[in-house]
Amino acid sequence: MADPKVTKCVVVGAGPVGALAALYAARRGWHVEVYELRGDLRDASTTPLNFTKSINLALSERGINAMRHSQSPSLLDKVLSETIPMYGRMIHGQDSAGKLTEESQQYDVHGRFIRAVDRANLNKLLLDEVDRLPNVKLHFNHKLTGADFRKRKAWFEKKSSGGPQTADGAQAHQDQVDEKDPEELEVNFDLLLGCDGAHSSVRYHLMKSLRMNYEQSYIDTLWCEFTIPPASSTLSTSPSAKQGFATSPNHLHIWPSDDKMFIAIPSTDKSLTCTLFAPSASFATLEQTPSRVKGFFTTNFPGAADLIGPAELRNQFESNPHLPLISIKCSPHHYTSSCVILGDAAHAMVPFYGQGMNAGLEDVRVLFQHLDRQTANLAGREAALTSYSLERVPDAHAINDLALANYFEMHSAVTSPLYLFRKKIEEFLSDKLPSTGFATQYSRVSFSNQRYSEVVMSVSRQSLVLGALGTLPSRQQPQAILVKLLKF
Numbered sequence: 001m002a003d004p005k006v007t008k009c010v011v012v013g014a015g016p017v018g019a020l021a022a023l024y025a026a027r028r029g030w031h032v033e034v035y036e037l038r039g040d041l042r043d044a045s046t047t048p049l050n051f052t053k054s055i056n057l058a059l060s061e062r063g064i065n066a067m068r069h070s071q072s073p074s075l076l077d078k079v080l081s082e083t084i085p086m087y088g089r090m091i092h093g094q095d096s097a098g099k100l101t102e103e104s105q106q107y108d109v110h111g112r113f114i115r116a117v118d119r120a121n122l123n124k125l126l127l128d129e130v131d132r133l134p135n136v137k138l139h140f141n142h143k144l145t146g147a148d149f150r151k152r153k154a155w156f157e158k159k160s161s162g163g164p165q166t167a168d169g170a171q172a173h174q175d176q177v178d179e180k181d182p183e184e185l186e187v188n189f190d191l192l193l194g195c196d197g198a199h200s201s202v203r204y205h206l207m208k209s210l211r212m213n214y215e216q217s218y219i220d221t222l223w224c225e226f227t228i229p230p231a232s233s234t235l236s237t238s239p240s241a242k243q244g245f246a247t248s249p250n251h252l253h254i255w256p257s258d259d260k261m262f263i264a265i266p267s268t269d270k271s272l273t274c275t276l277f278a279p280s281a282s283f284a285t286l287e288q289t290p291s292r293v294k295g296f297f298t299t300n301f302p303g304a305a306d307l308i309g310p311a312e313l314r315n316q317f318e319s320n321p322h323l324p325l326i327s328i329k330c331s332p333h334h335y336t337s338s339c340v341i342l343g344d345a346a347h348a349m350v351p352f353y354g355q356g357m358n359a360g361l362e363d364v365r366v367l368f369q370h371l372d373r374q375t376a377n378l379a380g381r382e383a384a385l386t387s388y389s390l391e392r393v394p395d396a397h398a399i400n401d402l403a404l405a406n407y408f409e410m411h412s413a414v415t416s417p418l419y420l421f422r423k424k425i426e427e428f429l430s431d432k433l434p435s436t437g438f439a440t441q442y443s444r445v446s447f448s449n450q451r452y453s454e455v456v457m458s459v460s461r462q463s464l465v466l467g468a469l470g471t472l473p474s475r476q477q478p479q480a481i482l483v484k485l486l487k488f
């Protein structure tokens with residue numbers, strides 16, 4: 001029987017954020033129960049095919065730092081050993097003579113890089129780590145159907161198997177298959193962590209208990225996945241191809257094109273996972289006449305179709321889902337001492353900064369930092385959840401906005417002379433005059449743990465300084481002026 005003095009923590013959702021949250025809670029000696037709608041993704045026999053294929057994400061400092069603080073020393077080594085470094089963007093295009101071009105843009109003047117990680121593999125490693133601990137129970141095929149945060153009770157339906165799912169957890173929709181008379185369970189808890197993704201049931205029930213401000217929007221862009229096979233099975237390779245990959249394995253590839261873009265991220269099996277982002281109207285046209293897919297790619301993303309192969313291109317467009325992109329902001333993220341939502345449940349964002357999962361993992365680290373500062377009783381927990389929400393809501397809103405703004409940067413500004421000029425100046429100052437504190441927005445977001453809301457403030461301060469520098473008399477000492485300006 002559970003010791004009533006030990007905190008009982010229920011985690012809803014066993015995606016990357018739920019699994020890490022369970023690990024943090026378990027490392028504090030709490031009794032942890034995890035309830036996940038789907039089957040165990042580590043069990044090949046119960047996992048639908050579309051979840052076993054490789055779906056890659058960009059893992060960066062915030063996600064890494066959250067795992068570093070999980071009190072599981074070997075976890076991070078295991079995760080990182082199965083990642084591929086991406087040192088910059090590779091911008092693909094075509095010159096006026098019709099020749100395909102590739103231009104590498106380093107992410108960071110100091111050589112720092114982001115990493116391509118297989119989402120399912122990361123999730124598996126986190127679940128393995130949690131599963132090893134005696135104070136954790138994992139319940140798969142359990143769907144949260146209700147919750148009373150005042151009485152600290154939650155209700156789950158036990159299903160015989162997980163429902164339909166998309167390959168990316170962020171877009172997972174609730175199981176629509178109703179079983180006859182599913183078994184129901186009532187579960188008590190001290191603290192419930194809602195990590196159940198963008199379409200969160202925990203958030204839905206939380207809204208009934210508190211005055212939550214909530215904002216949801218869909219952008220007019222859909223996405224669809226494609227795969228560039230290893231060099232050995234493709235018709236064509238690009239000039240940067242090496243190590244068995246059809247194009248550079250150490251870049252995040254972008255084919256920018258007005259209001260659309262195509263990106264590719266390397267996988268450990270030497271393929272690249274690609275995503276087409278385009279307005280819903282473009283998708284509608286191609287859905288009606290799939291024979292135009294090849295021409296659409298040739299016009300907008302020169303060279304990409306040949307890396308995939310024309311037949312496969314059309315086949316993948318027709319067989320892979322065309323999914324929407326949702327952006328969610330809400331406040332607060334908690335209710336008294338009994339519930340808090342984390343990850344996409346609290347702040348689903350468009351994927352253009354590669355920060356959704358990183359921000360969700362960072363939520364876990366920041367939450368437990370607040371909990372660790374307080375005494376382990378109801379009042380202490382309420383104080384921790386309150387201060388967590390106060391800190392995290394502005395940060396979540398900030399990265400949500402930055403992710404939307406980065407869509408513009410990725411599909412068109414990456415080739416703009418003004419953008420490149422500013423990047424060069426900021427990098428020069430960061431490298432040669434570190435005392436100025438200059439750093440690009442990208443490096444602050446991806447290579448530091450500076451609060452997202454502070455990143456926004458630092459970058460707008462830099463913009464003012466750069467603007468002021470443009471009017472400086474030439475005999476003044478730029479370094480001294482920069483240092484002065486940055487301190488206001």
Ligand SMILES: Cc1cc2nc3c(=O)[nH]c(=O)nc-3n(C[C@H](O)[C@H](O)[C@H](O)COP(=O)(O)OP(=O)(O)OC[C@H]3O[C@@H](n4cnc5c(N)ncnc54)[C@H](O)[C@@H]3O)c2cc1C
Nearest residue numbers: 013015017037058144169196197343344351354356357358
């Ligand atoms: C195209 C695309 C590209 C992306 N690229 C990146 C990237 O490069 N880098 C990055 O950091 N992020 C990226 N993201 C975002 C990232 O995928 C999400 O932020 C991340 O998966 C969120 O993790 P999570 O654990 O909060 O939610 P999820 O991964 O959605 O997990 C939620 C879990 O809760 C379960 N669940 C749902 N409802 C219930 C219920 N009622 N009861 C019980 N369980 C339930 C679900 O089955 C699921 O397992 C991308 C997203 C998209 C769409």
